[in-house]
Amino acid sequence: MATIYEVSKLAGVSLATVSRVMNNNKNVSDATREKVTLAMTELGYRPNSIAQSLATNCSNSVGLLVSELHGPFYGPMMSGIENSFRNQGKHVIIAAGHSNAEREQQGIEFLISRNCDGLILHVEAVSDDYLIALSKGPTPFVLLNRLIPALADRCIILNNRKGGYLATQHVLEQGHRDIAYISGPLWKADAKDRLAGHKLALSEYGSRFDESLLYQGDFMEDSGYQGFLQLHRSTTQFSALICANDEMATGAMIAARECGLQLPEQLSIMGYDNVFFTRHVYPPLTTINYPINEMGQMAANWILSKVYNKGEQPTHTLFEPQLVVRQSITKRSS
Structure with missing residues (x-):
């Protein structure tokens, strides 16, 4: 298996430069980036994400915990969140809590154990006290569809x-x-x-x-x-x-x-x-x-801003519902 040293030698650049290319550092010229990329391709080199995480203290992954993995509601939400992060070079790890306190807690602990840089939590059963205690830990998180007054600045909710x-x-x-x-x-x-x-x-x-x-x-x-x-x-x-x-x-x-x-x-x-x-x-x-898609994107923006210093900070956390009139309601004759 090829090593970063071999990539450095073939591309004719320093180890630090190869590292900057792998971590998408903007302080690398396009020509140098292309040389390193071509060397990696020729050697069949695949960066070790775990080693990168240990070296940079950043895994470029975000944990997403939802109640269910199926259905017409959660699918679009997960897709919108994943797309927001993918556009910024981040990846999403997904777990399900099934509206059960023990499973939700297990899912959160699993995502933290995977060195996720931040979490988006759609949780319903774990207690407020558990989440307040979690907020004092090292992993930032934002809540979807859950209001806890003590954590109001990280709660994205619908009225x-x-x-x-x-x-x-x-x-x-x-x-x-x-x-x-x-x-x-x-x-x-x-x-x-x-x-x-x-x-x-x-x-x-x-x-x-x-x-x-x-x-x-x-x-x-x-x-x-x-x-x-x-x-x-x-x-x-x-x-x-x-x-x-x-x-x-x-x-x-x-x-x-x-x-x-x-x-x-x-x-x-x-x-x-x-x-x-x-x-x-x-x-x-x-x-x-x-508007779950917009809410999911707002949660992604919260993580991108607070954790990765990317993009604008979320402008609001309370979303308003709207009536959509179609044909299933008829006027009642008096």
């Missing part, structure tokens, strides 16, 4: 309470008053905040929140399917259904059709997230836009 409000406000404005709701797991802050926004909109329009029209799902399509069936079997009638994410809304649409309902004529359905497939279901789903 989910407003999102829940906007969803229900739109349904109410179409004349619906008997409204069912499928929530996410209510131990999760985002699910709780969306439900709180739903209740606020109802109260402002003089409508009572009916516990019998609430089903607690798990953000997966099947819980939307099962949730609709349970609500449909209830003696309480409803003309509209609001779901706390698009996957559950899709499951509810499937179940409603299997029960013989015409959409949206006999049942209006609202989603949340605005994932890619919402434009293609029938009827196209009215939903709340969750």
